[in-house]
Amino acid sequence: MIETPLISLRGVVKVYGSGPTAFQALKGIDLDIMARDFVAVMGPSGSGKSTTMNILGCLDVPTSGTFLFHGHHVEQLDRDQRALLRRRHFGFVFQGFNLLARTNALENVELPLLYRGDPKAQRREMAMAALDKVGLKDWWDHTPGELSGGQQQRVAIARAIVTEPTVLLADEPTGNLDTERSIEIMELLTDLNTNSGITVLMVTHEAEMAAFAHTIVHFRDGLVDRIEAGHNGVVQDGKAPA
Amino acid sequence: MLGTIFMLALRSIRRHLLRSFLTILGIVIGVSAVVSMVTLGKATTAAVQEQISALGTNILQIRPGQGFGRGGGGSAPQNFKPDDVTAIQQQIGGVVAVAPQAQTSATAIYEGANWSTTVNGTTDAYFKVQPWPLKSGRTFSTAEEKAGKAVCIIGSTVEKNLFRNTDALDKRFRVGGISCDVIGTLTTRGQAGFGGDQDDVVIMPIKTVQRRFTGSTDIRMILVGVDQAYATSQVQTTLTSLLRERRHITGDKEDDFNIFDTKQISDTLTGTTTLLTRIVAAVAAISLVVGGIGIMNIMLVSVTERTREIGIRLAIGAVASEVLMQFLVEAVVLSCIGGIIGLLLAQLVIAAATPLMQVPWTFDPQINLFAFLISAAIGVVFGYFPARRAAGLNPIDALRHE
Numbered sequence: 001m002i003e004t005p006l007i008s009l010r011g012v013v014k015v016y017g018s019g020p021t022a023f024q025a026l027k028g029i030d031l032d033i034m035a036r037d038f039v040a041v042m043g044p045s046g047s048g049k050s051t052t053m054n055i056l057g058c059l060d061v062p063t064s065g066t067f068l069f070h071g072h073h074v075e076q077l078d079r080d081q082r083a084l085l086r087r088r089h090f091g092f093v094f095q096g097f098n099l100l101a102r103t104n105a106l107e108n109v110e111l112p113l114l115y116r117g118d119p120k121a122q123r124r125e126m127a128m129a130a131l132d133k134v135g136l137k138d139w140w141d142h143t144p145g146e147l148s149g150g151q152q153q154r155v156a157i158a159r160a161i162v163t164e165p166t167v168l169l170a171d172e173p174t175g176n177l178d179t180e181r182s183i184e185i186m187e188l189l190t191d192l193n194t195n196s197g198i199t200v201l202m203v204t205h206e207a208e209m210a211a212f213a214h215t216i217v218h219f220r221d222g223l224v225d226r227i228e229a230g231h232n233g234v235v236q237d238g239k240a241p242a
Numbered sequence: 243m244l245g246t247i248f249m250l251a252l253r254s255i256r257r258h259l260l261r262s263f264l265t266i267l268g269i270v271i272g273v274s275a276v277v278s279m280v281t282l283g284k285a286t287t288a289a290v291q292e293q294i295s296a297l298g299t300n301i302l303q304i305r306p307g308q309g310f311g312r313g314g315g316g317s318a319p320q321n322f323k324p325d326d327v328t329a330i331q332q333q334i335g336g337v338v339a340v341a342p343q344a345q346t347s348a349t350a351i352y353e354g355a356n357w358s359t360t361v362n363g364t365t366d367a368y369f370k371v372q373p374w375p376l377k378s379g380r381t382f383s384t385a386e387e388k389a390g391k392a393v394c395i396i397g398s399t400v401e402k403n404l405f406r407n408t409d410a411l412d413k414r415f416r417v418g419g420i421s422c423d424v425i426g427t428l429t430t431r432g433q434a435g436f437g438g439d440q441d442d443v444v445i446m447p448i449k450t451v452q453r454r455f456t457g458s459t460d461i462r463m464i465l466v467g468v469d470q471a472y473a474t475s476q477v478q479t480t481l482t483s484l485l486r487e488r489r490h491i492t493g494d495k496e497d498d499f500n501i502f503d504t505k506q507i508s509d510t511l512t513g514t515t516t517l518l519t520r521i522v523a524a525v526a527a528i529s530l531v532v533g534g535i536g537i538m539n540i541m542l543v544s545v546t547e548r549t550r551e552i553g554i555r556l557a558i559g560a561v562a563s564e565v566l567m568q569f570l571v572e573a574v575v576l577s578c579i580g581g582i583i584g585l586l587l588a589q590l591v592i593a594a595a596t597p598l599m600q601v602p603w604t605f606d607p608q609i610n611l612f613a614f615l616i617s618a619a620i621g622v623v624f625g626y627f628p629a630r631r632a633a634g635l636n637p638i639d640a641l642r643h644e
């Protein structure tokens with residue numbers, strides 16, 4: 001029995017700029033991602049990893065090609081429909097954390113629920129539960145300025161998972177952290193993947209971090225170069241050259 | 243959802259206190275400057291108009307000679323005589339009252355107090371030509387006028403300085419060598435528009451002044467009160483031809499007297515103060531613009547920070563219109579707070595300045611509303627439009643904004 005992929009990219013091209021300065025960052029990406037997979041994306045700088053992640057997270061749109069999510073054509077949605085899709089199904093973690101300044105951890109985590117229109121009591125409860133999951137329950141009233149980098153990234157993860165998304169996208173989540181902090185984050189992502197059933201896509205430069213994933217996708221020059229199994233993962237038939 | 247957006251806007255204001263304060267400051271300065279300047283300007287105009295109308299607006303002043311000081315060569319023009327007054331009374335239509343005047347200055351003495359003042363000889367008609375209510379007592383009787391009795395009505399400055407706040411009515415004091423009974427006291431009239439204290443005066447029957455002070459029947463000035471129903475210019479024309487005839491001026495020879503229309507001065511002065519109000523309003527408008535530029539600077543400086551914030555909100559699933567609504571509410575709330583503080587401050591400035599400028603306190607709803615709306619609009623425009631641009635970006639571009 002062949003499982004249909006959760007996400008399916010076909011011939012995705014992204015061109016930045018126009019005219020003589022136009023630059024083709026993605027040259028036709030074909031990629032399938034199964035539900036509940038833990039995928040690490042690797043590749044040299046400038047190979048189009050972030051561009052792909054942004055398109056997958058509906059933060060940006062492809063110039064051409066198709067993007068199927070649950071069998072729906074995402075590339076045909078308008079701005080607001082994409083916003084609603086992000087709200088419901090995607091959590092995004094950035095390398096630079098991107099928390100609201102002067103806003104405490106709890107309120108940062110609450111924010112996606114606020115736009116979803118949840119009542120206050122429920123917001124509080126869910127945000128506290130998310131903070132608890134990332135081990136920052138006691139730090140709820142600290143602003144980003146009062147938290148370490150690792151703590152800020154964990155707040156960002158709590159914010160990304162508080163809506164119980166289908167997919168968690170993380171672009172170099174450990175890029176600004178030391179190895180010890182990075183491994184904590186990886187353990188957290190692994191836990192979310194195995195215990196909460198969230199599909200995780202993560203960009204990383206470090207093989208040590210990629211080893212936590214089931215699947216490792218290698219990018220080169222705006223194309224998918226090869227796909228291999230991670231140390232913890234299972235090699236999928238016909239996909240990973242040993 | 244609107245409640246949530248309102249809450250988000252208030253949170254944002256609270257978290258960016260300095261930025262909010264500076265935004266409000268610009269609006270406060272703009273609103274208070276415009277409102278206080280324009281209100282004070284209008285109050286000054288009103289005060290000047292009131293002084294002029296107290297002077298009487300339908301009065302013609304007739305003096306010998308050509309205009310002020312322009313005596314010209316040759317012999318001095320002759321003064322008027324009592325016959326001229328009678329002729330005006332009998333032959334000119336639309337005249338309410340005709341009051342001759344003979345003036346001199348003299349020193350008044352009462353129980354050791356000295357006060358040098360103006361002695362003005364006139365008739366009962368003087369009080370009919372212009373509104374100048376008595377504080378106490380009465381005006382001259384016909385018998386007193388005919389006989390040239392030593393009776394007088396005194397202005398409030400004389401009353402204050404000579405009688406030291408005691409009741410002057412029915413007292414007798416010496417002025418320029420004669421003894422004089424006070425039969426009436428006048429209410430305070432205030433400064434004349436052209437300098438000089440109108441209340442520093444002792445008014446006597448003209449015969450008394452002519453006989454005991456000037457020693458001739460010459461009249462230096464005639465005041466003519468014109469009926470409201472008649473145009474002063476028309477009365478002025480008939481007066482001119484009557485006086486030319488009586489003074490034997492023929493052909494194209496120039497008048498050797500002049501007729502002065504107080505309505506003209508009133509119009510001129512009103513025009514001047516209106517112009518001043520406009521200039522002041524222009525200055526105030528500049529301060530409104532400066533306030534607006536202040537707001538704009540603050541908003542532009544914070545645009546990077548705001549664009550990133552908008553990027554974050556969009557990335558976690560906010561719809562562009564929700565984010566925009568939040569920024570709009572924030573701008574409106576700040577502008578309204580600033581506008582209200584500005585209006586209150588303006589009222590304080592006006593309340594403090596009116597006694598100093600000796601103008602009445604006034605409240606002009608139009609200018610208050612106008613200044614409020616303009617500055618609120620500036621706040622909203624500069625708070626909202628950068629946000630609108632940012633919300634139009636892809637979330638990822640907004641996040642990357644430098």
Ligand SMILES: Nc1ncnc2c1ncn2[C@@H]1O[C@H](COP(=O)(O)OP(=O)(O)OP(=O)(O)O)[C@@H](O)[C@H]1O
Binds near residue numbers: 016025047049052
């Ligand atoms: N907004 C943009 N405008 C123009 N070119 C861009 C833009 N964003 C990315 N690019 C270009 O597209 C290419 C791919 O960029 P991308 O950010 O996807 O690389 P990456 O694989 O994430 O690299 P890194 O590992 O350094 O983060 C790069 O050559 C980059 O210069």
Ligand SMILES: [Mg+2]
Binds near residue numbers: 049050051171
């Ligand atoms: Mg990148």
